[in-house]
Amino acid sequence: MSDLTAVGPASFRPIRHEFVFTGDARTYFAICLRTFLLAVVTFGIYDAWGTVERRRYRMGNTQVAGHGFDYHASPIVLLIGRFVAIGVIIGIQLSVTFLPPDILGYISPAFSLLVLFGMPFVVLRSLRFHVRNTSYRNIRFDFVGGYWGAFFVTIIAPFLVGITVGLIFPWYRAKYQKYIWNNVKLGRSGFSLEMPMWPLYRAFIVTAVLGILLTVGYFALAFPGSFHLASALDIGSSVQIELLLIALTLIYALALAAVMFIFTTALRNTTGRNLKLEGGHSFGSNVHSMKLAWIVLSRGLLATVTLGLLLPWATIQIHRYLVSETALLANGDLDRFVAAEVDPGGAAVSEFGAMEGIADGVFSGI
Amino acid sequence: MxxxxxxxxxxxxxxxxxxxxxxxxxxxxxxxxxxxxxxxxxxxxxxxxxxxxxxxxxxxxxxxxxxxxxxxxxxxxxxxxxxxxxxxxxxxxxxEGRSKRKSGALGLGPVKLIALALLAVLLPVGVFLAMPYAADGVARALPRSIDNAIGASAFEEMDGRLFRASRLAPKTKSNLNRLFREIVDASALDPDDVRLRLRMASHKGLNDNAIALPDGTIVLFDGLVEIAENEDELAGVLAHEIGHIEHRHSLRQAVRAAGLGLLVTIFVGDSASLLEELAAAGVFATELSYSREFETEADVTSARIMRRLGRDPEAMVLLLRRLHRDCNDDCEESGFWSTHPGLRERMESVGAGTE
Missing domain, CATH: 2.30.29 (PH-domain like)
Known part of the structure; x- marks a missing residue:
């Protein structure tokens, strides 16, 4: 019997299961170090295996209701995708170098069209690859989104954002989240997402106002201020003024980046709080924007100045926080999910979406 | 069973x-x-x-x-x-009939991990040092027609837009054309294989210069002709540019740059942004070192041609010294960020091989 039946008989009161991250940064660092070294000595080939192992560690340790997620992508498929991507890059470079300008003149518009209509396809296939290769409690997730939906959210919607000078940006982000989640399924059970717009617009307005205030403040201080300040402090040398300006710019950039988290956090929480899973399950998300900003910016800064040495640690710290603020509100036990197709096990695992994996490789390669 | x-x-x-x-x-x-x-x-x-x-x-x-x-x-x-x-x-x-476990907690024991780390440092360094030779091998294997393809119509593209018509006297021009043929004949190039041609032009910023385009076009700018004090100085410059064509430097630079890009993609990949910045600076510095290497090769070729014609191989460097007389000692030494070797080194390159 499931361990969950111990909680109580199936009732209609949701049972709250917090998501937890059970891994630790030290182990993850060791995995990253070993896979990185093996990737270097194999000219990057092993990185396909490393990528899968790292993702499996992160997902397997992301647990809810006592079970982790699993990731089943085949490294060989990722590898082929990367080779295709390198081939494409070399092909583009060679044609730019060797083709006469008049022929290039014909090719580049055709190439632009190919990118325009091919991009949604690659995004869609890449997304589907990751989703289909993820499982929870022996049930695979599935992604059933179509091409034109992807075309709308990757090409048309961003274009509309552009011509409305960004005013419909929250609508666009909501549309994107809805495209993803309304097409994700856990086995035969579909996810569904309705996004209320007010929380997103409220966060968007706050972000925009604070961003503008910061920018105005920065320019008001940085340009005339730096000279006044210099004379007031009686530091005439240009080096000191430059240092002052650099410090000011750094503070401005960090503050602006922190402000951006107000919107991204609102998007994440709104998505999490409104997401439903067939069977009466829902979710909770309670990320605090400034706490997230602090974790991401401080850890990111440390990872950067250590030339990526602390990147595994930073990744785990950020992931752990996000996971810890997520919850599943389960309607009864979680025994009733059924796979869309019964996975015949073994060999079929790696046959899932070879094309998708190649698309993913191309996408991440470029 | x-x-x-x-x-x-x-x-x-x-x-x-x-x-x-x-x-x-x-x-x-x-x-x-x-x-x-x-x-x-x-x-x-x-x-x-x-x-x-x-x-x-x-x-x-x-x-x-x-x-x-x-x-x-x-x-x-x-x-x-x-x-x-x-x-x-x-x-x-x-x-599975194994006596031992496949792996420790972290997948590798300390000895193997240290060996792996050592290999992970030595291998990229070795590949980095060997890459120019491999790239040159690739370039050598490519037919000469590729060189033409890289720079085909490059001069026509620039002529009239970037370059203005030469203001040299017709007699000077015909003298230079005669000098050019003399140098081509003394070079190792097969005149039928490469479309060698001399073009004279003037240009605001580039006037004290000469350039070799990969398809065999050599562009000599008026300023250099005006500052030259004798024919050997210009002959040395033309022979230097012929050296670039003879050693297919444009193609080799392109192949080496591609190889360098591939190495960076493989070994640096998508890591932290600061490392990528460093790698980009490293790539730039390495490409400049290739450039200096090619300039030296062209200088040595120039000297070889000049000696064969009984001309003074050092005249070109004297012309360059006159050109850069304002920069004193700075132009004498090679810099980390310079495209050409310093003049002292170039004098040694053209002087080397004198009996």
Whole structure:
């Protein structure tokens, strides 16, 4: 019997299961170090295996209701995708170098069209690859989104954002989240997402106002201020003024980046709080924007100045926080999910979406 | 095949691992165990009932990840998972007939890890040092027509837009054309193989210069002709540019740059942004070092041609010294960020080989 039946008989009161991250940064660092070294000595080939192992560690340790997620992508498929991507890059470079300008003149518009209509396809296939290769409690997730939906959210919607000078940006982000989640399924059970717009617009307005205030403040201080300040402090040398300006710019950039988290956090929480899973399950998300900003910016800064040495640690710290603020509100036990197709096990695992994996490789390669 | 290895006698089950079993295609699970035999595995229910004995070749065992449940997939779609890593690994080693575990907690022992780290430093360095030779080999294997393709119509593209018409007297022009033919004939180039041609032009910023385009076009700017004090100085410059064509420097630079880009992609990849910045600076500095190497090669070729014609190989450097008389000692030494070697070094290059 499931361990969950111990909680109580199936009732209609949701049972709250917090998501937890059970891994630790030290182990993850060791995995990253070993896979990185093996990737270097194999000219990057092993990185396909490393990528899968790292993702499996992160997902397997992301647990809810006592079970982790699993990731089943085949490294060989990722590898082929990367080779295709390198081939494409070399092909583009060679044609730019060797083709006469008049022929290039014909090719580049055709190439632009190919990118325009091919991009949604690659995004869609890449997304589907990751989703289909993820499982929870022996049930695979599935992604059933179509091409034109992807075309709308990757090409048309961003274009509309552009011509409305960004005013419909929250609508666009909501549309994107809805495209993803309304097409994700856990086995035969579909996810569904309705996004209320007010929380997103409220966060968007706050972000925009604070961003503008910061920018105005920065320019008001940085340009005339730096000279006044210099004379007031009686530091005439240009080096000191430059240092002052650099410090000011750094503070401005960090503050602006922190402000951006107000919107991204609102998007994440709104998505999490409104997401439903067939069977009466829902979710909770309670990320605090400034706490997230602090974790991401401080850890990111440390990872950067250590030339990526602390990147595994930073990744785990950020992931752990996000996971810890997520919850599943389960309607009864979680025994009733059924796979869309019964996975015949073994060999079929790696046959899932070879094309998708190649698309993913191309996408991440470029 | 090895069914005798499976034992359900209590207390004597060293290769039994407990865990949970998911039914095929279901999120529901029950407690269960598996018992490994040599080359085989068997499911055992919580009531002690044994399932069918499966050969290890029939089941799939997921690659282990530190700290995560071990998973074993049966051909019918059932999935067994166990949190008892040590016992699972020991039982599996027994089933596969291995005396030792495949890996430690972190996958590698300290000795292997240090060896790997050492190799991970030495290999990229070695590849980096060997790459120019490999790239030059690739370039040599490519037909001469590729060189033409790179720079085809490059001069026509720039002429009239970037370059203005030369203001040299017709007599000077015909003298220069005669000098050019003399140098081409003394070079190692097959005049039929490459479309060698001399073009004279003037240009605001580039006027004290001469350039070689990959298709065999050499552009000589008016300023250089005006500052020259004798024919040997210009002959040396033209021979230097012929050297660039002879050694296919445009193509080799392109292939080396591509190789460098590939190496950076492979070894730096998508890491932290600061490392990428450093790599970009490194690529730039390396490409400049290739440029200086090619300039020296062209200088040596220039000197060889000049000597064959009985002309002064050092005249070109004297012309360059006059050109750069304002920059004093700065132009004498090679810099880390310079495209050409310093003049002192170039004087040594053209002087080398004098009997």
């Amino acid at each position: 090895a069914s005798s290895a499976v034992s359900d006698r209590p207390g004597r089950t060293p290769h039994r691992v407990s865990g949970r079993l998911f039914a095929a295609g279901s999120s529901a699970f029950i407690e269960a165990s598996v018992e490994f035999g040599v080359g085989s595995v068997c499911l055992i229910g919580v009531d002690g009932n044994m399932g069918a004995i499966r050969s290890l070749t029939e089941v799939t065992i997921d690659r282990p990840v530190v700290g995560l449940p071990r998973r074993l997939r049966f051909p019918g779609g059932e999935v067994f998972e166990s949190d008892d890593h040590d016992k699972f690994e020991a039982a599996l080693a027994y089933a």
